Amino acid sequence: MPAPLMPREEVVRRLLEVFRGHGFDGASLAQLSKASGLGKSSLYHYFPGGKEDMARAVLEEVERWMAAHVLAPLAAPGTPARRLARMVKALDELYDGGRAACLLGNMLVGDARRLFRKPLKDAFGAWIEALASVARDAGMSATPARLWAEETVLSIEGALVLARGLDDPEPFRRVLRRLPGTLARS
Amino acid sequence: MPAPLMPREEVVRRLLEVFRGHGFDGASLAQLSKASGLGKSSLYHYFPGGKEDMARAVLEEVERWMAAHVLAPLAAPGTPARRLARMVKALDELYDGGRAACLLGNMLVGDARRLFRKPLKDAFGAWIEALASVARDAGMSATPARLWAEETVLSIEGALVLARGLDDPEPFRRVLRRLPGTLARS
């Protein structure tokens, strides 16, 4: 029983890059195979359900990543500003300073949206709830906290779209830079 | 020389719906043919360059639509608030109250982004410039006006993403509702 040459986690991470760049429909098995360095057979060994399975694993990886680098820091002890700052730093890396697209956002296009409606909804929902919790800790009452949280996620997603549209990562960086201030000012 | 049964404009509008729902990669010729009611041959008569040509025509149609329903109202005489309100109304219809996706946004995924980089950049750029002009008319100086304009576009795009992610058009409606106020307050 030979150990796998590449840990499944690493495979998933490579698949993620393909889906993130091309979306679900646009990601072909040939690309997925090339990017992962695995033959089709090995790919189907890891993911018996084919492309849909791969995308599902990628989404779960994103959920894990979010839990570790976004939800956990937001829920950790510390001042709201400090907790937000840790999320900002993680997002800046995840999105390569505004140069990379959002996997979740790209999964909302075409068949993928129907296929992954629930995990997508849950991911956005969890993110918003974690942010709202921080806002409440900063003294906001429930409803404004929720609205601020939605607006925050919305700004980040919108910034990624605009950054790709204008071919300039600046809008994304500006949104991240301003983010902590929006909490204090509200 | 028989007149075309369907004006080219109407064909393009039908193709738009397919691209907007499935993105460029996800839109197949079979879907495009069915949605337009045209056989492949007729489709290639209208668009000799194939799918890329169709997408280009769709993008041009969007540019025309934007010019008529967004840029023109924003540049028209009237108070800034009134001009903004007219754009808001148009956008609310275009995006079906937050239930429909953004064609421009979906064109940023996969090969399409490379293919249509320039028209996409121009479309976003023109939109932002028209908004910035309104902001300047409202008394803002150049730089804040530009920032406000970018933030406005970013909020709309982000709201569309979030609305689709949460499966709830409310974030989009809220952004539109609040939009006029953001100008006054800045």
Added chain:
DNA sequence: TCACTGTTGGACCAACCGGTCCAATAAACG
């Protein structure tokens, strides 16, 4: 009426799609 001509459907094509299969491999164990 009839030739003309822009338009049409759909057969057809090679290439690629997602997916299956199996012989060959190579670490672990006896």
Added chain:
DNA sequence: CGTTTATTGGACCGGTTGGTCCAACAGTGA
């Protein structure tokens, strides 16, 4: 060392892709 077995590459499958082609069509002008 040989057996076992999880893992592997890649040939292969039917179906679909984007794209081509052409015979038939239907208004128009003479």
